[in-house]
Amino acid sequence: MGYPSKLGFRQIAAQMREEIVSGVYPPATVFPAEPVLAERYGASRSLVNRAMQVLAAEGMIRPRQGRGTMVTYIPPMLHSPARYSREVRESGQARGAFDAEVRAAGLEPQHEITTERAIPPDEVADVLGLTRGEENALVRRRRLLASGIPVRLNASWFPLSIAEGTVLEEAGPVIHGGVKSALAELGYPQTEATERVIVRPPTEVEADALEISPERTVFEIIHVGRTEGGQAVEVTITVTPAHYLVIENTFPLA
Known part of the structure; x- marks a missing residue:
């Protein structure tokens, strides 16, 4: 009718x-x-x-x-600290939290990945304890898709002293559990992470890669992972259209 x-x-x-x-x-x-x-x-x-x-x-x-x-509508995925637990990251042999989330939505996760040794941005070098202006980091750049729909752009930075010659340098999805599980197997298990979330319009390059209008809003999430001793071993910068994500945090109140 x-x-x-x-x-x-x-x-x-x-x-x-x-x-x-x-x-x-x-x-x-x-x-x-x-x-x-x-x-x-x-x-x-x-x-x-x-x-x-x-x-x-x-x-x-x-x-x-x-x-x-x-x-291209996808029900918004929940972004919370729980997504980084090993149980979630490795659920069903998932290759990280993103894979697990997309599969839970009934879609197929896809990865477009490049890696290179590079000079990190100054702010990334400072967090990782690296000398500014030197080619002393490895960056994994990923365009992440759900059943062909681009939903995230990730740039993960690691000290080259840790990542050189490891699975992190391979231009393909890391073993099940993603980069955090890979770092743990290399002897750098993360016990703490901090995130800063910025709301902004996309750059022209980001809008093209995410196949969205330049008028849309994106979240930029700067994630820093640290080991038990406080050493920062990962800085991941994620850009995603705001309508694909719901951010939720639980924290104690004094």
Whole structure:
């Protein structure tokens, strides 16, 4: 059965949004074409097009050349300290917290990874206790996708003295459990981490890599992992569209 005629584009967008969120059109599937939607809603193609532009601006759908319009809505993933526990990171042979979270959502995690020995940014060098301006760090850059939908950009920095010649230098997913499990096997188990979260617009490069509008908002999460002795062995900078994440923390009150 079709919807009543004379709907405005905002009403049409609301109907589409509800069906996407409810799973009528699951993530990474093809959204119906404009003529089909126009007939269904009893509206002109121009109104349907305006409604789809609204959803595209919200990150719910995304036109892709030669593939139609894809559903890119993913239920927001919870970002909390619990995600870093070994039990979560290695659940079901997952290769880190991201893999476990994406699989729990019924999607397939994918990794695009490059590694290089590099001069770290001064602020990263300071945290890792490295000399500024020297090629003394390894960086693993990752574009993380869920069933083909780009959702995160990660840059993980490690002291070269720790990472050189290890699995961290390989341009592929690390053993199950991710980089934290790899560091633990190298003798650097992390016992404490701090995170700073910044809300900002994406850079042009980030918007292209995440396939989002430059008007969208992203979270930048700076994560520092330390060993029991307080040595910083990892600095990971994550950039993700804000609508893909819910941040939750629990802490004691005096």
